[in-house]
Amino acid sequence: MHGVGIIKGMIETARNFAGSYTDPERLITVQYPEEKLPPVENARTIPFLVYDGVDAMAGLRCTACMICEKECPPQCIYIVKDQVKKPDFVGKLQVQPKVFDIDISVCMSCGICVEVCPFDAIKMDQVFELSTNDRFGGLLVDKTQLAKPNEYFVKLHKTEASEIDARREEEKQKAEAAAAAKAAAPKPTPAPAPAKPPAQAPAAATPPTPQTPAQPTAAPAPAK
Amino acid sequence: MNGLDQVFVRLCHWFAGLFPASVQPLIACIVAITAIMVVFASCFALTTIVERKVLGRMQNRFGPNRVGPWGLLQPLADGLKMLTKEDIVPYSADKTVHFLAPLALTVPIWLAFAVLPFGRNMTAVNFNSGVLFFFAVGSASELAVFMAGWSSQNKYSLIGAMRAIAQMISYEVPLVLSTVPVLMLAGSLSLNDIVAAQGTYTIGGLARWNVFTPWGLAGLLLFLIAATAESNRSPFDLPEGESEIIAGFLTEYSGFKYALFFLGEYLGLFAITGLAVTLFLGGWHAPFQWLEWVPSWLWFAAKFGALIFLFIWVRATLPRLRLDQLLNFSWRFMVPLCLINLLVAVAWYWSGAWKSVVAMPVRWLLCAALIALPYHWLGRALRSASQSPRKYIYAE
């Protein structure tokens, strides 16, 4: 009989119609402003600056090395070095940025700044509700707005963050061990001291004997 | 007659009674016009939102639900958007014709509502050739579509207009032919008489609507298909097929003129739905005798709403036809079937005189077979015509 296909189709749409009221599972639309899907771990939108500890400006990992500014394809990063240095996580004095601005209206979310950063200081965020009424100032964010704690980063990108944290932990331990060794060594000649850090890298895999006592003491400290 | 049934008629008389006797007919006219315009304009607003909601639900979406409670204020927002938009007239357009086209589409369609009986004693004008009037004013919309398409000086507009006219002319034939059995058996062209002819009840209290006969059912289906094509709705929405020719004859229209076209299309749909209700579904009569106490205009509104829902349902279900399929369907299937339906109505009329116990089922079977067999054959012929393997003209 002709026309049966049409009737079948009509029944199907009628079933959809009735089903959408009785079975909420059918309505897969996300009602966006009220409900949001959890972001996936690999989502990346705009960069932010990572800091350690509680004080954002003191714990900023950025050392104002200008690599990201130079590498940024649309040149949306603007950095001014500060004259005052501050100690980094291993206690070494580093340059810090006086100004660190990103024009997120220009940023194209390529993530090159993240790839080139040698200090794990700049990472990709997952925020996306960035629209503002202010056309010029509102999208130019400075370092106080960009700075976000490491815990936030851990929350966003768990896998990546745990790797970075492990590496940094290791470096810190090595630095502390080196400092302890330095403190323990009674006034060695100044000549071998600068030569020591390059030797530390291979030494990390197979711990040399003079550093072993320092390691267990330093390990619990950052774990707290 | 209970009071609720005649409440609008009484209101109109009361209002006209406030004026001196010489202007009373004029006032009654104005009241009727205002009532029709207000009711159907708000019906238009309501239908746009209901259509979008129902389409959404049929596609497992929510549909618009942002403006107001459950999105009910969406038509208001749409209307405001339309009216505040810039009215752009193309540089090379024929300005006068471009301006007149939306008016030429909308004004005749408002006229068509004048003859529809919305309830007991609720017909604005009772022409004794009401059906002819309806089709006459309906045919003016073809010229308006042509004016819109031609004056825009745009290829898509012209193609859309040509498609629309070809489609409207092709489907006007089955549209008119499918109403002929009703007119023949009612013996009148007046819509009031047609409604009155369906106003009696058979044994069991079932109404004698035309749709409860074999020819009436076939006629209603043919009429609804032709009406879908006449009002350019999916699956016959080729004139404005978005995926092919942007928006057809509406391409160069914006703002208020576009809104007028939109209004005109929906009003055309309402008018033709009202006609379907009147001709086949017994107008404002109740389906069962024991439901007579419900006000007549409520019955009309219920049937009207059900048919509008059917149109939306079909739109959600069926994909768009190709132009050759569309024309073949009209000329090879609809028109012959309408003519055969005429014969079936004649057979029904003659067999009405049979006085026997088995007469009723035999009559039914005979008429149903008379319409079902040609349906089958014509459908098979159409299928073999449209499903022949596609021939490539240049590739072979």
Add this chain to the structure above:
Amino acid sequence: MLNEIAFLLCASIILAGAVGAMMLRNLVHCALCAAGAFAGLAAIYLQLNAEFAGFAQLLVYVGAVAILIVFTILLTRSTELQPGAVHHSSSWWMGLLVGGLVLACLVGSIMSSPSLVRLPSQPASAPVKGIGEQLMSQYIMPLETIGLLLTSALLGAVVIAVREPEKSDPPAR
């Protein structure tokens, strides 16, 4: 009074449409003006109590003939008038003369006839039932002939206008 105004309105629409249809340069405008004149005639039939004829006029002339005319105009591509093209025939003054003479004769004879200034003796009406009954009894022969004529016109128009397949053309689908 209302009747007079309605008549004048319809008459001006008809005459404006007719003159526009004959005078305008753009052919589509001409066709639309003609459609306006046809619609005005339908209105004047209504004013003359001939409802059925008025609606038939609207259905046939505005709904069908006007559409046919614009289709033909587009199919013959006559809208693309060159700027300097002549759109009057060479003996246009002859047409004007003949038209004027015919008008003068007609108006003269109408004016000189005393019996034509009278008013209708009774309110006439043409019920559809009456028309139908007369069509089926007194006018059955003309009706059948018209049916035959329309059928043959339909077939004839198709036969004349259909494009005969040329040799070089690829076979039609």
Add this chain to the structure above:
Amino acid sequence: MTTPLANYLILAALLFAVGLAGALMRRNAVLVLIGLELMFNAANLNFIAFWRFNPHPERLTGLMFALFSIAIGAAEAAIGLALIIAIYRHRRTAQVDQFNSLKG
């Protein structure tokens, strides 16, 4: 107050004259056809006016004539336009003064 019959007749005469003049003046075949249709309509108006104003309007003669004439007008338009299209195919023009291949 009803409009007298003469008004309708004069209107029809004007319409007829305009149609005739236009049919003779214009070069385009489609416009000639429109002129013919206007003349047709003028005649129809006369028929209906005479029906309305005659002493026995229940006879419907004029009205019937007008109805048949409307039907014939439609047939005439269809055939005429089909002819114009056929001629256009052959001669690539729709100007009546260029259909002159029979001229000696």
